[in-house]
Amino acid sequence: MSAPVLPDFPWDRLTPFKSQAGQHPGGIVDLSVGTPVDPTPDVVRQALTAAADAPGYPQTYGTPPLREAVAAWFARRRNVPDLDPAGVMPTIGSKELVAWLPTLLGLGAGDVVMHPQVAYPTYDVGARLAGATPLAADGTLQVGPAKNAVKLLWLNSPGNPTGRVLGVEHLRKMVEWARSVGAVVASDECYAELGWDGVEVPSILDPEVCGGSHEGLLAVYSTSKQSNLAGYRAAFVAGDPVLVQRLLEIRKHAGMIVPWPVQEALRAALGDDEHVAQQRERYRRRREIVREWLGAEGFKIDHSQAGLYFWATRDEPCWDTVADLAGRGILVTPGDFYGPAGARHVRVALTVSDERVAQLADRAAGPDGSSGSTRGNLR
Numbered sequence: 001m002s003a004p005v006l007p008d009f010p011w012d013r014l015t016p017f018k019s020q021a022g023q024h025p026g027g028i029v030d031l032s033v034g035t036p037v038d039p040t041p042d043v044v045r046q047a048l049t050a051a052a053d054a055p056g057y058p059q060t061y062g063t064p065p066l067r068e069a070v071a072a073w074f075a076r077r078r079n080v081p082d083l084d085p086a087g088v089m090p091t092i093g094s095k096e097l098v099a100w101l102p103t104l105l106g107l108g109a110g111d112v113v114m115h116p117q118v119a120y121p122t123y124d125v126g127a128r129l130a131g132a133t134p135l136a137a138d139g140t141l142q143v144g145p146a147k148n149a150v151k152l153l154w155l156n157s158p159g160n161p162t163g164r165v166l167g168v169e170h171l172r173k174m175v176e177w178a179r180s181v182g183a184v185v186a187s188d189e190c191y192a193e194l195g196w197d198g199v200e201v202p203s204i205l206d207p208e209v210c211g212g213s214h215e216g217l218l219a220v221y222s223t224s225k226q227s228n229l230a231g232y233r234a235a236f237v238a239g240d241p242v243l244v245q246r247l248l249e250i251r252k253h254a255g256m257i258v259p260w261p262v263q264e265a266l267r268a269a270l271g272d273d274e275h276v277a278q279q280r281e282r283y284r285r286r287r288e289i290v291r292e293w294l295g296a297e298g299f300k301i302d303h304s305q306a307g308l309y310f311w312a313t314r315d316e317p318c319w320d321t322v323a324d325l326a327g328r329g330i331l332v333t334p335g336d337f338y339g340p341a342g343a344r345h346v347r348v349a350l351t352v353s354d355e356r357v358a359q360l361a362d363r364a365a366g367p368d369g370s371s372g373s374t375r376g377n378l379r
Contacts, residue, residue: 004128010121010337017326024329029356029363031290031349032331034160034308036228038282038353041275044227047268051261058260060252062090062236066267070236073270078192080205087214087241089248090258090266093233094190094222098122098154100256101186101218102130104247107151114143115154118162118335118342120188123154136339140177150183158191158201158306161338161347165195165305168202171209179216184243190222190235191307193276194283199305205239214239225308226276227269234258234266283308286350286357293360294348302345310348311335321346328363 014032021028061067067085074080091097099122102113111132115123119136127134135150137143143150155174157166166174171187178185187204195201202209205219222235237244251257258266269275290310294301299312314321318334325332333349335342350357 004131006125006128011333014322014331014333017322018331021326021329021331024363026329026359026362027356029330029352029359031352032333032347034225034349034351036224036230036351038228038279040228040231041269041272043272043275044229044232044265044269048232048261048265051264054260056260058257058263060089060257061248062088062258063260063263063267066090066263069267069270070238074203074205074238077273078189078203078206080203080207082207082212083205083214083238084241087244088236088238089244089251090263091220091235091237092256092258093224093230094188094220094235095122096233096256097220097235097237098188099126099129101247102126102132102152104250105152105184105243107132110149111151112143112146112149113152113154114150114183116156116159118159118338119154119156120160121337123156127152140174147181150178150181153178153183153185154188155185155204156188158189158194159303160188160191160307161309161333161335161342161345162302162311163191163304163307163309164311165199165201165303168206168208171202171204171206172211175204175210175217184216184218186218186220188220190220191225192221193226194280194308195306196284196287197305201306214241216240216243218243223266223269226279228279229265229269232262232265234262234269236266282354283350286352286354289357289360290348290350293364296364308350310350311345312348313345315344318343318346330360330363 067088070088071083071085074083108131112135113127113132114135114137117136117138124134175185192201203219204217205214218237218239220237224230294312298314302311304310318336322334333347335345
């Protein structure tokens with residue numbers, strides 16, 4: 001059996017531009033990666049510390065109190081009042097589940113994994129790891145005669161990198177279509193707590209979307225963004241209890257277990273809304289500064305209704321944008337990392353300290369394209 005053919009890890013291509021940006025006299029303003037930079041909340045750290053004495057093996061399924069906390073969080077924050085705790089399982093971050101879900105579901109040659117056209121690369125990689133075929137498509141009409149081969153449909157709302165939010169009607173239609181062809185729907189909702197300007201972010205498990213049944217549905221969520229827990233790898237999958245049990249059996253054999261102290265930290269994070277509100281406010285302030293800077297730079301912002309990124313374009317090849325900004329000590333992500341449809345966009349992250357984001361004012365381009373200060377305009 002030959003190894004799957006995987007694409008090159010895209011961020012390696014950014015290395016020379018990161019090096020160039022790092023040589024700026026003021027240092028790099030790194031807007032390329034969605035890595036949280038703010039402190040992990042005290043309530044979470046205290047829970048981790050209290051659970052530090054953990055000599056035994058943890059539960060792959062997650063403790064009953066954790067699974068109940070996830071169900072309560074869905075009811076309180078996501079308009080999902082009927083999630084069965086039996087359909088909940090913690091995961092080692094959300095990326096590992098995205099990468100391994102096709103394999104855990106038993107997909108392989110001849111099966112199709114459908115994902116958004118502009119998308120996080122791991123959806124594609126996960127299909128390839130399983131020996132299945134990835135298909136980038138934003139609508140069912142693009143699938144054509146391959147529809148009966150689609151066994152897994154990935155949705156991502158709010159989207160990474162675009163920040164696009166899918167409404168209830170759109171989600172409902174996708175669920176109905178997937179059920180008609182016998183496909184599992186997995187919805188990556190990791191940025192759900194970060195809707196802006198009053199935007200509502202529905203879950204795939206919302207009764208208005210799924211008709212009150214979670215059959216064939218899985219929602220994936222991570223606390224990395226809302227709670228600054230990227231280093232904890234604290235996430236979960238929730239939905240159809242039958243599907244979760246299928247995943248659980250394989251994960252038991254494979255040793256895919258979230259450490260018990262992290263499970264306790266996750267439970268604490270999901271039970272405390274105040275720290276999430278505080279983090280949202282930090283990102284809101286940075287978002288205003290970055291949005292104004294993008295406008296001063298001549299960018300058009302597409303989608304970006306939610307999440308931690310702006311999806312922006314100057315209608316030029318994305319690598320030209322990357323090179324220009326790197327020369328001024330600013331690093332952004334080229335849109336073609338997320339598929340050919342992103343080739344004229346860049347992704348601009350908000351996960352940067354207040355000190356660094358304030359430096360954008362001194363690095364804005366002047367009228368002649370040279371670096372010049374617009375500090376009076378950017379606040």
